[in-house]
Structure formats: structure tokens, C-alpha cells
Amino acid sequence: MQFLTQRVNHSMLKDQVGKSVRFVGKVTHLQGNEAKLLSPDSVEVSIIREPNSLKYSSDFVEVVGTVNSNLSIKESQFVNFGNNFDLQTYNEMLQLSTQFPEIFQPDKQN
Amino acid sequence: MSAKKLIQSIKKGSKKKVILSIEKVKKEKDLIKLLLKDNNEEINGIIKNFSKKVSLKKGNEIELEKFKYDAKEKLIKIEEYSILEDEDEDENENEKEDEKENEDENEDENESEKENEDENEKENEDEKENEKEDEDENEKEEENENEKEDEKEIEDEKENENEKDQKEDKNQIEKEDEKEDEKEKEKEEENENEKEDKNQIEDKNQIENQIENEKEIENQIENEKEDKNQIENENQIENENQMEVESTEQSSQINFQEENCIYFSQLNPLLTQFDMKVRLVAKSDPKTYTIQNKTSKLLPLVLMDEKKQEIRATIFNDLIDKFISEIKVGELYLFSNGKIKLAERKYAPKNSIYEITFIPETKMQKLPEKYAENFPNIDFELVPFSKIESIQEQTLIDVIGILEDLSPLEKIEKSGEFSNFKRKGMLVNKDYQIDIQFWGSTAENIESTMKNYLDSIPRQEDKIPLVAFKQVRVMSYKGKYLTFTDLSQSYWGPNLPEAEEIKNFYLKNTMKKGLAQQIKTNTLTNLSYQDVGIDQRYLISKVNKLEDDKRNLPEFVFVQGMVAYMNKDLDKIMYPGCLNSHCSRKVVKNKDLWFCSNCKTLNKKCQYRYMIDMNIQDFTDSMWCICFNASGKRILGISADELMKLKEENNSQEIERIFDQALFKRYICKIRIQKHIYQEKEKVTNTLVYLDPLIERIREESRILIEEIKKLK
Numbered sequence: 088m089q090f091l092t093q094r095v096n097h098s099m100l101k102d103q104v105g106k107s108v109r110f111v112g113k114v115t116h117l118q119g120n121e122a123k124l125l126s127p128d129s130v131e132v133s134i135i136r137e138p139n140s141l142k143y144s145s146d147f148v149e150v151v152g153t154v155n156s157n158l159s160i161k162e163s164q165f166v167n168f169g170n171n172f173d174l175q176t177y178n179e180m181l182q183l184s185t186q187f188p189e190i191f192q193p194d195k196q197n
Numbered sequence: 198m199s200a201k202k203l204i205q206s207i208k209k210g211s212k213k214k215v216i217l218s219i220e221k222v223k224k225e226k227d228l229i230k231l232l233l234k235d236n237n238e239e240i241n242g243i244i245k246n247f248s249k250k251v252s253l254k255k256g257n258e259i260e261l262e263k264f265k266y267d268a269k270e271k272l273i274k275i276e277e278y279s280i281l282e283d284e285d286e287d288e289n290e291n292e293k294e295d296e297k298e299n300e301d302e303n304e305d306e307n308e309s310e311k312e313n314e315d316e317n318e319k320e321n322e323d324e325k326e327n328e329k330e331d332e333d334e335n336e337k338e339e340e341n342e343n344e345k346e347d348e349k350e351i352e353d354e355k356e357n358e359n360e361k362d363q364k365e366d367k368n369q370i371e372k373e374d375e376k377e378d379e380k381e382k383e384k385e386e387e388n389e390n391e392k393e394d395k396n397q398i399e400d401k402n403q404i405e406n407q408i409e410n411e412k413e414i415e416n417q418i419e420n421e422k423e424d425k426n427q428i429e430n431e432n433q434i435e436n437e438n439q440m441e442v443e444s445t446e447q448s449s450q451i452n453f454q455e456e457n458c459i460y461f462s463q464l465n466p467l468l469t470q471f472d473m474k475v476r477l478v479a480k481s482d483p484k485t486y487t488i489q490n491k492t493s494k495l496l497p498l499v500l501m502d503e504k505k506q507e508i509r510a511t512i513f514n515d516l517i518d519k520f521i522s523e524i525k526v527g528e529l530y531l532f533s534n535g536k537i538k539l540a541e542r543k544y545a546p547k548n549s550i551y552e553i554t555f556i557p558e559t560k561m562q563k564l565p566e567k568y569a570e571n572f573p574n575i576d577f578e579l580v581p582f583s584k585i586e587s588i589q590e591q592t593l594i595d596v597i598g599i600l601e602d603l604s605p606l607e608k609i610e611k612s613g614e615f616s617n618f619k620r621k622g623m624l625v626n627k628d629y630q631i632d633i634q635f636w637g638s639t640a641e642n643i644e645s646t647m648k649n650y651l652d653s654i655p656r657q658e659d660k661i662p663l664v665a666f667k668q669v670r671v672m673s674y675k676g677k678y679l680t681f682t683d684l685s686q687s688y689w690g691p692n693l694p695e696a697e698e699i700k701n702f703y704l705k706n707t708m709k710k711g712l713a714q715q716i717k718t719n720t721l722t723n724l725s726y727q728d729v730g731i732d733q734r735y736l737i738s739k740v741n742k743l744e745d746d747k748r749n750l751p752e753f754v755f756v757q758g759m760v761a762y763m764n765k766d767l768d769k770i771m772y773p774g775c776l777n778s779h780c781s782r783k784v785v786k787n788k789d790l791w792f793c794s795n796c797k798t799l800n801k802k803c804q805y806r807y808m809i810d811m812n813i814q815d816f817t818d819s820m821w822c823i824c825f826n827a828s829g830k831r832i833l834g835i836s837a838d839e840l841m842k843l844k845e846e847n848n849s850q851e852i853e854r855i856f857d858q859a860l861f862k863r864y865i866c867k868i869r870i871q872k873h874i875y876q877e878k879e880k881v882t883n884t885l886v887y888l889d890p891l892i893e894r895i896r897e898e899s900r901i902l903i904e905e906i907k908k909l910k
Contacts, residue, residue, distance in 0.1 A: 187909065
């Protein structure tokens with residue numbers, strides 16, 4: 088099985104349980120170990136973080152981690168995406184990525 | 198020529214009945230030649246195509262019912278006539294015989310009228326070829342038309358007349374019966390006469406009807422002739438008649454039928470006589486213009502009808518003086534008569550189809566306001582400022598806002614022609630503001646008009662220069678701005694719901710009196726570049742294809758690309774330019790000074806400017822562009838003067854670094870494509886007009902890409 092870190096929306100999380108994903112969202116809560124991000128399709132997803140990890144320093148953040156069975160994400164790393172991120176366009180792109188796997192996913196035969 | 202005057206006097210309507218007395222009669226094979234006399238004037242006449250006996254004698258008076266005048270041969274060709282009755286019975290009898298015969302002839306003529314008319318038309322055509330005098334030609338044309346109308350009218354009216362005149366006919370029949378008895382006694386021998394009598398009894402109704410028809414037709418003919426003359430010619434002699442008619446109408450009160458008034462939607466280019474109730478919406482100053490050494494002037498107006506349609510009306514030259522002082526904006530008028538033609542799109546208010554030109558018969562009579570019950574006052578179609586960016590250039594729109602930053606009056610002078618006044622301002626509407634330009638007398642007066650308006654407001658807090666402009670034109674130059682046209686009108690402090698909104702917004706957002714510096718403004722400059730639609734974005738491979746084709750080249754294209762190669766020879770990418778910021782011409786060094794041939798000035802210094810040939814690439818293809826000072830500065834990061842300094846200092850390391858960091862950076866570029874002919878070949882040049890680093894436009898770019906992907910389905 089290939090190791091792919093797919094970009095996901097909330098709706099795609101259930102297909103990726105146990106797998107590594109990239110999740111971009113708007114920070115709504117940030118309390119110690121747990122953070123909550125608003126997904127591109129407007130659902131809050133909770134992120135479980137390491138205790139001493141750096142705090143998010145921008146409104147939008149990309150989190151790389153594995154999906155838990157309760158559809159929360161265990162974070163392994165994050166990237167600050169700044170304060171001017173267009174979540175709606177990103178959402179559209181995610182929808183298109185499922186419709187056009189030939190564009191968004193590398194060739195599985197390789 | 199006396200005969201001609203006679204004919205003219207006959208035709209002018211002073212004598213509806215043409216009665217001439219016979220001086221001489223000469224019978225020939227097919228014709229009867231007559232010498233006719235009217236008071237003191239003599240004229241020749243002939244009667245053609247008669248089929249029955251004609252007994253015309255010297256001393257008879259005949260009434261010409263249908264005739265034509267031949268100027269070349271100088272005679273009247275009589276087609277229908279009747280001999281006038283005297284009171285003497287004996288003479289009556291004779292004349293009655295004559296009458297019968299005449300009436301027979303009339304009958305025959307009526308019956309064979311169509312044949313006659315065909316021949317007449319042929320004659321007419323011959324005559325037209327022969328004649329050179331305009332009046333005669335007109336007469337004949339009219340008569341042709343008259344004949345055709347006569348046919349129709351005779352048919353139409355026979356039925357009508359028959360019904361109306363039955364009583365009269367009965368009386369006449371009784372009289373005629375008595376007469377016929379006498380006649381029968383006299384003419385028992387002649388069978389033909391008896392037959393004629395019987396025929397006449399039966400047909401006299403018709404004949405008399407026809408006579409009356411013809412008399413009425415003559416009346417109508419004359420009326421229609423007058424009408425036609427009014428419509429056809431401005432230069433004909435019969436203008437006098439028109440003037441008389443007009444003066445009589447003007448002297449009376451405004452006498453019109455409201456039901457006959459039409460709307461603008463009912464106008465068409467064939468109409469010249471019509472009535473319309475209009476309100477004068479806009480009026481400007483008369484404009485003079487010269488074409489081929491001939492100066493003329495025009496005055497444009499905008500009229501509005503009851504259904505809120507608007508139309509442009511123009512007055513030319515002499516007619517301007519007649520109207521200019523009488524008509525006022527906002528007043529209700531009865532507009533009568535004008536020339537309709539297709540409107541020029543550029544000047545058509547509210548996309549009207551037609552426009553009106555004033556003719557000498559045009560009238561604008563003031564109507565009392567009671568007719569304005571259903572008449573809207575001046576109608577606004579206000580455009581929100583957020584939509585102005587998407588409006589096409591040259592469109593006329595209505596806007597409302599607060600006028601600020603009014604610049605002082607500028608005088609623009611053109612070489613040789615009259616100078617014009619100009620003023621600039623800013624129109625503010627909640628979050629948006631847009632530049633607006635005023636010209637001419639509006640520019641002169643707007644400051645005082647604004648002051649007067651503000652002075653008229655009692656409360657200090659309400660003294661906001663709120664104004665609505667009607668029919669200002671959207672222009673585009675580095676963004677959208679508005680300009681006042683001839684027919685734009687300003688309305689200070691209008692009573693509109695939008696006015697209230699704007700005022701409230703303005704008051705909320707001002708901390709201080711006067712200028713509202715706290716308002717967040719989205720200037721509408723450069724918006725034409727900011728919001729680039731996907732339609733204008735091209736892949737470079739596609740641009741190259743279009744340029745090879747050289748047909749349907751767009752004026753501007755937007756591409757996403759990076760600078761792949763640029764010429765590094767510093768002498769070739771810069772030139773010494775004129776210090777004047779508006780003039781970017783190359784200056785020539787003259788001893789120690791730089792000379793500009795455009796501004797005709799000498800300066801100690803020059804301003805170096807970029808002119809770089811560069812190759813722009815995207816993932817499909819590459820294209821060559823030339824870029825000038827502004828774009829060059831953006832790419833390289835330093836101005837040309839500074840680069841020149843580095844060259845003089847021989848700082849090659851720095852120069853190298855500058856060029857390296859300029860290449861292979863992604864930009865969104867606006868490129869202008871121009872065709873020109875070079876050495877008999879068509880060539881295309883691309884000019885890099887404007888560019889933005891892609892980083893600054895990621896949102897837009899993402900959207901564009903998403904749209905592209907969606908298209909794939």
C-alpha cells in the first residue's frame with residue numbers, strides 16, 4: 088500500500104481512518120493539548136496535540152496527522168497558513184480533487 | 198405667362214370652381230379646340246377623347262371639373278367639364294341637351310376613366326420627360342396621385358353619397374321628368390336621344406352623385422395637396438400658405454386632442470406630423486461646429502414621455518433662437534411635428550431607438566400641469582457604485598452621491614479652437630468613491646450651484662452636498678470614472694430613498710464636520726485590472742496562435758508567466774528621457790544640455806527610462822515582449838537612473854545580482870497587442886503594460902484554476 092498523505096475535508100475523514108492526512112482549517116479553539124479547527128466544509132474537527140508543541144500563530148493552519156476512529160486528528164506537525172486564506176476556494180478544490188483523481192493524485196501504478 | 202398665373206390662381210384654391218367662358222370653338226377630327234377666357238386672361242384649351250356629340254358654342258360658360266395644364270404647348274387639356282345653366286328655359290333646353298350630352302360624356306369618361314388614366318399616365322410620363330419646370334412636374338405628379346386616389350374615393354364614396362342624396366335625387370327626378378316630357382316631344386324622331394333620356398333618368402342619380410363626388414374630391418384633393426406640400430418641401434412657394442395656417446393656429450388657445458397624442462414607442466421614421474405630451478428633462482448650451490468652412494450650431498434636448506421613455510431631440514441653426522428662451526427643464530409641453538431618424542447609440546438616453554430633429558413646423562407649447570396627473574417627474578435609474586466596475590465604457594448611467602474634493606476651474610486650450618473649462622471632483626457613495634469630470638458651463642457653475650444648495654439648508658448638520666446626476670458617461674482610463682455630457686443633469690438634494698441612506702451612512706461615519714476621512718473607501722481606480730475575468734486569461738501558446746493568425750486579436754491579454762530572458766546590455770535597455778513626467782521622449786545631448794524636441798526645453802539632467810526586450814514563458818510556450826519604465830522598474834527592482842549610476846561606478850557584481858534575482862519569478866502580466874506594418878509585412882508587437890507578482894494574486898489565480906478544472910467535465 089502506498090503512503091499518501093491526502094488533503095481532506097471533514098467528509099473525507101471517515102474514509103481515511105488510521106491514515107495520514109493533511110487538514111487545513113480555521114482555528115476556533117486552542118487549549119493546551121486540544122485544538123479545534125473549522126473545516127473547509129464548515130464542520131468543527133478536534134485536533135489532539137502534543138503537550139509541549141508550539142502554539143498556532145495564525146488564523147489558518149494546516150495540520151498533518153492520523154485520523155482517529157472518532158474522526159479527530161492526532162497531530163504530528165503543523166504549518167501556519169497565515170490570516171488571509173480563502174477557505175471556500177480550498178473547499179471547492181477539495182471537491183474537485185475527488186472528481187479528478189487523475190489530476191490530484193499521483194499515478195497508483197507507479 | 199398670363200395663362201400660368203391663371204392656372205396658379207386656380208390651383209391656389211381661391212377659385213374652387215373653374216369657370217371659363219368660351220371665345221372660340223374649333224372642331225377637328227379628334228379634338229375640340231377652344232379659346233377660353235377668364236376675366237381678362239385668355240387661354241387655349243382642348244377636349245380630347247369625346248365619344249358623343251359636343252355642342253359648345255361661343256359665349257358658353259363651362260366649368261372645368263377635371264383638367265391638366267400643359268406648359269409647353271400652353272393649353273389646358275380638359276377631361277371633364279360641364280356647361281353652366283342659365284335661367285332661360287329655351288336656353289335651358291338647349292343647355293339641357295348639352296348637359297345630357299355632357300353628362301353622357303362624363304359618364305363615358307367615368308366609365309372609361311381607367312383607360313383614360315392609363316393613357317394620361319403615359320402622357321404624363323412623356324410630359325415629364327419634356328418638361329423642365331419644377332412646378333409643373335409637381336402639379337402633374339400630384340394629379341397622377343390624385344387620379345389614383347380619385348378612383349378609390351369614387352368607389353368608396355359612391356355608396357355613401359347615394360344614401361345621403363336620395364332625397365335630393367327624388368326632387369330632381371321629378372323635375373327631370375317634367376323636362377323630359379318636353380324633350381321627348383321635341384326629339385321623338387331621334388331614338389338615340391330617347392334612349393339617352395331613359396339612360397339619363399336612371400343614371401342621373403349616379404351622375405349627380407358623381408358630380409358631387411367630384412366636387413368633394415376636389416375639396417379633398419386640395420386638402421391633400423396642402424398636406425403633401427407641407428410634408429414634401431421646405432423650399433416650395435407654398436410656404437406662404439403654411440405660414441398663414443400656422444399663424445391662425447397659434448393665435449387660438451392650445452387646441453389639441455389628448456387622445457391623439459402618441460408615445461415615443463409609437464414613433465417611426467415615416468411620421469412627420471404628430472402630437473406628444475412631453476416633459477423636458479435636459480437642455481444644454483448650444484454648440485457650434487464647423488464642417489468645410491461652414492459653421493452651424495445645434496442644441497440638444499432630452500424629452501420624456503408619459504411612459505418614462507426618453508428620447509433625444511436636436512434643434513439646428515435658426516430654429517434654436519425660436520425655442521431656446523421659451524423652453525425650460527422640468528416643464529410639460531405639447532410637442533408637435535418633427536423628423537424622426539435612427540438614434541446614434543452613443544447619445545441615446547435609455548437606449549432609445551430613434552431621435553427627433555426639429556423642423557420649421559415643430560411646435561412646443563407649454564401645457565398646464567393638469568395634464569401631468571399621470572406624468573412622472575424626472576425618473577432616475579440609479580446604479581449602485583459596486584456595479585460600475587462591470588459596466589461597459591461609454592454607457593450612460595444615473596448616479597447619486599456626495600460631491601467632494603471639487604478641484605478649481607481649469608481652462609483647457611486647444612490650438613486654434615475654442616477653449617473649454619474643466620473641473621474634477623469625487624463622488625462618494627457609502628463605501629465607494631469615483632472620480633467625476635465636469636466640462637463647459639457646468640464646470641463653471643457647479644461650485645456656485647453647490648454653495649446655493651448648501652446655503653438653502655437651514656440646519657448645519659444637514660449641509661451635505663448630496664447630488665444626483667442623470668445620464669453621466671462611464672469612461673475607462675486606469676480604472677472607471679464618470680464624465681458629464683451635454684445632456685447630463687444635476688439634481689441637488691433629490692427626494693429619493695437612496696438619498697436618505699447615503700446621508701445616514703455619511704453622518705454615522707464622520708467624526709468631524711466637512712470631509713469624511715473615516716469612510717473606508719474602495720477606490721474604483723485600477724479596478725479594470727484588478728478583477729480579471731477568466732475570459733481574458735490566456736495561455737501563452739494560445740496567444741502565439743492568435744498572433745500567427747493576426748485576425749481577431751484581442752487588445753489586451755493577461756498571462757501568467759515568468760521572465761526567462763532579458764537583454765543585459767545596459768546601453769540597449771535604457772535611454773535618456775525627458776524630465777517632464779508626461780513626456781517620455783528621448784532627449785538629445787547638445788553640448789552639456791539635454792534637448793527635448795517635444796517640449797522644446799533644455800535641461801541639465803535627463804531621466805533614464807527602461808525599454809527592455811524580454812522573453813516571457815509559461816508552461817506552454819514563450820513570447821517576446823517589450824517593457825517600459827514602470828514595468829521595468831518593477832521587475833528589476835531599481836529605477837533606471839540608479840542602474841545607470843551602478844554602471845558608471847562599474848559595480849558589475851551588484852548589476853549581476855539584480856539581473857539574476859529578476860528572472861524566473863512568476864507574475865500576472867497584462868500585455869497589449871498591437872498590429873503594425875513594417876516593411877510591407879504585418880507585424881505584431883507585445884507590450885508589457887502592467888505586472889503583479891503572483892504572490893499578490895493567489896486568491897484570484899486559485900479561482901481561475903478551479904474554473905478551468907470545472908470546465909474539463
